[in-house]
Amino acid sequence: MKVSNESNKLDEPKINKKRNKKSHIKEYAYLKSVLFIVGLIIIIAACDFVFAKEGYVYDILQVLHQGYEVDADGNISEDISSETSGFDTIILGASHGRSAIDPDKIDSVLGTNTLNVCIPGETVKDSYYLLLEAAKSNQIKNLILDVDYQYYLGNQDEGYFEEAFIYNQLSWTSYVKYKYIIDNMNKLDFRNAISKRDVYRHSLCDIKGNIAHRFSKAYLDANIYKLAVEDCGGPYEGKGFFYRLQTDCFDSNFMDSDAFSYDTKVSDVSRKYFEKIKDFCDENGINLICVTSPITPSSYDILHIDEIHVTMSDFFNDYGVTYIDYNKASFDVLYRCDSDFVDAEGHMCGELAVRYSALLANNLSELKNNKDISLILNEVYGGVN
Amino acid sequence: MSFINVSFFLFILLGMIIYYLVPKKFQWFILLVLSVIYYCSFSFKCAYALIYITTIIFVAGLLLTKLDKDCKIACKKEVDSVKLSREEKKVIKAKYTRKRKAVVAIACVLGFGLLALIKYTGFTVSNLNAVFGLSIKTPSFLVPIGLSFFTFQGISYVIDVYQGKCDACTNYLKMLLFVSFFPQIMQGPIGRYNHFVEGGLFAEHKWDLRRVQFGAQRIGWGLFKKLVLADRAGVLVTAVTNTSTIYGGYINVLTLLMYSIQLYMDFSGGIDIVIGVAEIFGVTMDENFRQPYFSKSIGEFWRRWHISLGAWMKDYIFYPFSLTKAMNNLGKWGRKHFGKHFGTVIPICLANLLIFFIVGIWHGAEWRYVIYGIYNGLIIAVSAALKPYFKKWLKFFHINGESKGWHIVQIIRTFILVNIGWICDISALGMRWGIDFTLGLFKNYHLSQLRLSYLSCFGLAAYDYAILLVGCLIIFIVSLLKERGVNIRESIALKPIALRWVIYYGFFVMILILGYIGTTSGFMYANF
Numbered sequence: 003m004k005v006s007n008e009s010n011k012l013d014e015p016k017i018n019k020k021r022n023k024k025s026h027i028k029e030y031a032y033l034k035s036v037l038f039i040v041g042l043i044i045i046i047a048a049c050d051f052v053f054a055k056e057g058y059v060y061d062i063l064q065v066l067h068q069g070y071e072v073d074a075d076g077n078i079s080e081d082i083s084s085e086t087s088g089f090d091t092i093i094l095g096a097s098h099g100r101s102a103i104d105p106d107k108i109d110s111v112l113g114t115n116t117l118n119v120c121i122p123g124e125t126v127k128d129s130y131y132l133l134l135e136a137a138k139s140n141q142i143k144n145l146i147l148d149v150d151y152q153y154y155l156g157n158q159d160e161g162y163f164e165e166a167f168i169y170n171q172l173s174w175t176s177y178v179k180y181k182y183i184i185d186n187m188n189k190l191d192f193r194n195a196i197s198k199r200d201v202y203r204h205s206l207c208d209i210k211g212n213i214a215h216r217f218s219k220a221y222l223d224a225n226i227y228k229l230a231v232e233d234c235g236g237p238y239e240g241k242g243f244f245y246r247l248q249t250d251c252f253d254s255n256f257m258d259s260d261a262f263s264y265d266t267k268v269s270d271v272s273r274k275y276f277e278k279i280k281d282f283c284d285e286n287g288i289n290l291i292c293v294t295s296p297i298t299p300s301s302y303d304i305l306h307i308d309e310i311h312v313t314m315s316d317f318f319n320d321y322g323v324t325y326i327d328y329n330k331a332s333f334d335v336l337y338r339c340d341s342d343f344v345d346a347e348g349h350m351c352g353e354l355a356v357r358y359s360a361l362l363a364n365n366l367s368e369l370k371n372n373k374d375i376s377l378i379l380n381e382v383y384g385g386v387n
Numbered sequence: 388m389s390f391i392n393v394s395f396f397l398f399i400l401l402g403m404i405i406y407y408l409v410p411k412k413f414q415w416f417i418l419l420v421l422s423v424i425y426y427c428s429f430s431f432k433c434a435y436a437l438i439y440i441t442t443i444i445f446v447a448g449l450l451l452t453k454l455d456k457d458c459k460i461a462c463k464k465e466v467d468s469v470k471l472s473r474e475e476k477k478v479i480k481a482k483y484t485r486k487r488k489a490v491v492a493i494a495c496v497l498g499f500g501l502l503a504l505i506k507y508t509g510f511t512v513s514n515l516n517a518v519f520g521l522s523i524k525t526p527s528f529l530v531p532i533g534l535s536f537f538t539f540q541g542i543s544y545v546i547d548v549y550q551g552k553c554d555a556c557t558n559y560l561k562m563l564l565f566v567s568f569f570p571q572i573m574q575g576p577i578g579r580y581n582h583f584v585e586g587g588l589f590a591e592h593k594w595d596l597r598r599v600q601f602g603a604q605r606i607g608w609g610l611f612k613k614l615v616l617a618d619r620a621g622v623l624v625t626a627v628t629n630t631s632t633i634y635g636g637y638i639n640v641l642t643l644l645m646y647s648i649q650l651y652m653d654f655s656g657g658i659d660i661v662i663g664v665a666e667i668f669g670v671t672m673d674e675n676f677r678q679p680y681f682s683k684s685i686g687e688f689w690r691r692w693h694i695s696l697g698a699w700m701k702d703y704i705f706y707p708f709s710l711t712k713a714m715n716n717l718g719k720w721g722r723k724h725f726g727k728h729f730g731t732v733i734p735i736c737l738a739n740l741l742i743f744f745i746v747g748i749w750h751g752a753e754w755r756y757v758i759y760g761i762y763n764g765l766i767i768a769v770s771a772a773l774k775p776y777f778k779k780w781l782k783f784f785h786i787n788g789e790s791k792g793w794h795i796v797q798i799i800r801t802f803i804l805v806n807i808g809w810i811c812d813i814s815a816l817g818m819r820w821g822i823d824f825t826l827g828l829f830k831n832y833h834l835s836q837l838r839l840s841y842l843s844c845f846g847l848a849a850y851d852y853a854i855l856l857v858g859c860l861i862i863f864i865v866s867l868l869k870e871r872g873v874n875i876r877e878s879i880a881l882k883p884i885a886l887r888w889v890i891y892y893g894f895f896v897m898i899l900i901l902g903y904i905g906t907t908s909g910f911m912y913a914n915f
Contacts, residue, residue, distance in 0.1 A: 028596075031596055031597075032596065034884070035596065035600070038888065038891070041888065041892065042892070042895060045892055045895065045896060046899070049896065049899060049900060053900065163904045163905070164904075183393055186393075187392065187393040187394035187397060188388060188392055188393075188394045188428070189392065190392060190393045190394075191391055191392065191393075192391055192392065192393050192395075192396055193391075193614075193898075193899055193902060193904075195393045197899060199899060199900075199902075199904070200904070202900060204850070204900065
C-alpha cells in the first residue's frame with residue numbers, strides 16, 4: 003500500500019502536466035479560431051478597399067452623416083457651426099427627383115436646410131432606410147418624397163442581388179445597417195451582407211482607380227463637386243442636385259417596360275415600406291409630403307399617366323398623406339415640353355428643374371401656412387383634378 | 388431560407404450555440420425545433436405533409452413491431468401443454484407475414500399516394516385530355532418542399548423495420564426529426580433510419596471544435612462549387628435553352644458541357660453544405676456523390692451520382708422486383724430459350740428499366756424525364772445483355788480491358804452518354820426543341836463559334852470562361868485525389884498553419900470575389 007501511494011504521488015505531477023498541456027492545446031485552438039475570424043474580417047475590409055468602386059451613394063451618405071456639405075473648393079461654409087443640427091429637410095426618391103428638385107430653391111423660400119438624397123434606382127424600401135439613416139444624425143423636420151410610379155406599380159421584386167446597393171454603403175457603425183440585415187435576412191445574400199460585393203470591379207485599371215480615389219481629398223471631404231458621378235447629366239449644384247444639361251440626342255427608347263402593363267394597384271412591397279415611412283414620420287413629428295415630378299409630356303398617353311395619377315392619388319389619400327402630382331400641373335402654371343427633358347422616361351433638364359423647384363417651394367410654403375390642399379391642387383392642376 | 392442568405396448562417400450559428408448549451412439529452416429535441424422552424428420558414432402550410440408522412444410511418448413501424456411480437460408469442464404458445472408443430476408454426480408465421488406485408492403496402496400507398504396526387508395528377512390529367520380529347524380541369528396543388536425526399540426516406544424506414552434492419556422508433560418526435568432533419572430535407576441525401584441512428588442523429592454530442600471547423604470547411608467547399616462554378620455555367624445554359632433558337636455545332640456541345648458542370652456543382656455543392664451543416668451538429672450523413680464523372684459505365688455512374696437515390700431504388704425496388712416469383716419464372720423461361728446468360732440477365736434488365744422509369748418520373752412529371760429514365764435504363768439493360776460480347780470484342784481487337792488507356796476511353800464514353808441524357812433535362816421548351824438540339828450536335832460547326840467575341844453573346848465574358856476552366860481544374864484535382872483515397876480535409880489539417888490558412892482564405896476570397904452574381908441563385912434540386 004505504502005509503495006502504491008508513493009507511486010501515485012510520483013505520477014501526480016505527470017498527470018497534472020498532461021492535463022495542463024491538454025488545456026493549453028485547447029486554448030491555443032480557440033485562439034487560432036478567433037484569429038482566423040479576425041483575419042477574415044481584415045480580408046473582407048481589404049477586398050472592399052481594393053475592389054469596391056465607391057460612387058455617388060457613398061458620397062451623398064457622407065454628406066448626410068456630416069450634416070453639412072463642403073463647397074466646390076472643399077471649404078466648410080461659415081454658417082456651419084457646432085450648434086447646427088444638420089439638415090432639417092430631406093428629399094427622397096429616385097433619378098427623377100435628383101434632377102428635378104433643387105434644394106436651394108426650397109431653402110430660399112422655406113428657410114430650411116434641405117438635402118436631396120434622391121439616388122438613381124432608389125426604391126421605396128431604400129427610401130425608408132435612408133430616412134432612418136438621415137434621422138440618425140440630423141434633426142429631420144420635413145420629408146419630401148418624390149414618387150416615381152415605376153417604383154410603386156408593377157412587379158417590385160425583393161431579394162435580387164443589386165437591391166442592396168444602398169445598404170452596402172451604410173457604415174458598420176450605423177444601427178440602420180444592422181436593422182436592414184435583420185429585416186431582410188431572408189433575402190439578403192451573405193456576400194452582400196458582409197461586403198460591398200455589389201460594386202466590386204476586378205480589372206487592374208479599376209483597382210488602381212479605386213485605391214487612388216480613396217486617398218483623394220475630394221473623396222475624404224465628400225466633395226461631390228470634384229467627384230465623377232455616373233449618369234449625372236450635368237454639373238453638380240450642391241445638396242444632391244445635378245443640373246442636367248439639354249442634350250441633342252433625346253433618348254426616346256429609355257422607357258420602363260412595366261409602363262405598358264400598368265397596374266391599378268400599388269405593389270405590396272412598396273406599400274409596406276411606404277407605411278413604414280409614414281409611421282416613422284408620424285412617430286418623429288416629420289412632415290411628409292409626396293410629390294411626383296413632371297415627366298416628358300409626350301409620354302403621358304403612352305404611360306397612362308391619367309390612370310396612374312388616379313391610382314397614386316387614391317393610394318396617398320388612403321393614408322391621409324398630401325400628394326401633388328405635377329404631371330397634372332397645367333401648362334400655365336408650369337410650362338414644359340419634350341426639349342426640357344433628356345429622355346422619354348422623364349429626366350428633367352436643369353432649366354425646367356429650377357422653375358419646377360420654385361413652384362414646388364411655393365406650394366410647400368402655402369401648405370406650411372395652412373392653405374387648404376384642395377385649393378393648391380386646384381391652382382396647380384388648373385381646375386382639373 | 389436559402390443556403391446563401393444571411394438568415395441561414397445566423398440560423399446555423401444560433402442553433403449551434405443553443406444546441407451545445409442545452410443538456411445533451413435535449414440536443415435531439417433542439418434539432419427537431421430547428422427543423423420545424425426551417426421548414427415552416429418556407430411554408431407553414433406544407434408542414435401538413437411532414438406530419439402526415441411521419442404519422443403514417445410511425446404507426447406502421449409500431450404495428451410491424453407489434454405483429455412481429457404477436458407472431459413470436461403465438462408460435463411459442465402451447466396447446467394442452469404441447470408445443471406447436473413446425474407446420475402449425477409455419478401457418479401462423481405466414482398469417483402474420485401477410486398482415487405485416489399489408490401494413491407495408493398500406494403505408495406505401497398512403498405515402499406514395501400523396502406524392503403521386505400532388506406531383507403527378509396534373510401530368511396524368513393533361514395526358515388523358517390530350518389522348519382522349521377530354522377537357523378535365525388540371526388541378527393544382529401546393530407542393531410541399533422536399534416532398535419526394537422525405538416521402539422516400541419515410542417509406543424506406545417502414546420497409547427496413549419490416550425487414551428487421553432496424554427497430555421501430557417509439558418516440559413520435561424522434562420520428563418527426565428523422566423525417567424533417569433540416570439540412571437534408573430540401574435536396575437530400577435520402578437517408579436511412581439506421582444510418583441516421585448510427586450517424587448520431589439522436590445521440591448526445593460534446594462540443595468538438597475540430598468537427599465544427601470541418602463542417603464549416605465543407606460548407607465553404609459547397610459554396611465555392613455553387614457560387615463560383617454552378618451559377619456561372621448556368622448563365623450560358625439558360626441563354627441557350629431559354630430560346631427557341633438552335634445554335635448547333637460547338638455551341639450545343641458547349642451547352643451540354645456547361646450543363647454538366649452546372650448540375651454537378653449545384654447538386655453536389657448543395658449536398659456539401661447539407662453534410663457540413665449536419666457535421667457541425669455532430670450528425671454524420673451519407674455521401675451522395677463519389678466523383679461521378681470518373682465512371683466507366685452508366686451503371687457505375689448511378690452508383691456514384693445521387694448515390695442515395697440509386698441505393699434506394701436498388702434496395703427497395705430492384706432486388707424485391709427481380710426476386711419475385713414472376714421474375715424467377717421469366718428467368719427460367721429465358722434460360723430455357725436463350726441460354727444461361729440471357730436467362731439471368733432478362734429479369735435484371737426489366738428491373739433496371741423499371742427503376743429508371745421511376746427515377747425518370749421522380750425527377751419530374753414530364754415526358755422528357757420519362758425518356759431520360761428509360762434512356763438510362765436501356766443503356767444499362769443493353770450493357771448487361773451484351774456483356775459477354777463486349778468481352779469478346781475487346782479480345783478480338785486486342786484491347787486490354789484493365790489498362791489505364793481503356794479506362795480513360797470508358798470514362799470519356801460514359802461522360803458522352805451522360806451528357807446526351809442531359810438533353811432531356813435542358814429541354815424545358817419541349818421535346819421538339821430537344822430533338823432539334825440533338826440534331827444540332829451533328830451540324831452547323833463553325834470555328835467562329837469558338838471566338839470569345841461570339842461566346843460573350845451568351846452572357847459570359849472571357850474571364851468567366853477562365854474562372855470556369857480554373858475552377859474545373861481544381862475540382863478535377865480534388866476528385867482525382869479523392870479517387871485515390873486521399874482524405875483531403877485531413878491532409879490539409881496536417882499541413883503547416885500558414886499554408887492551411889492560405890488555402891482557406893483563398894477559397895473564401897474566391898467565393899466572395901468570383902462568386903457569380905445573377906438570378907441563378909436557387910438550388911436546382913430544391914424543388915423535388
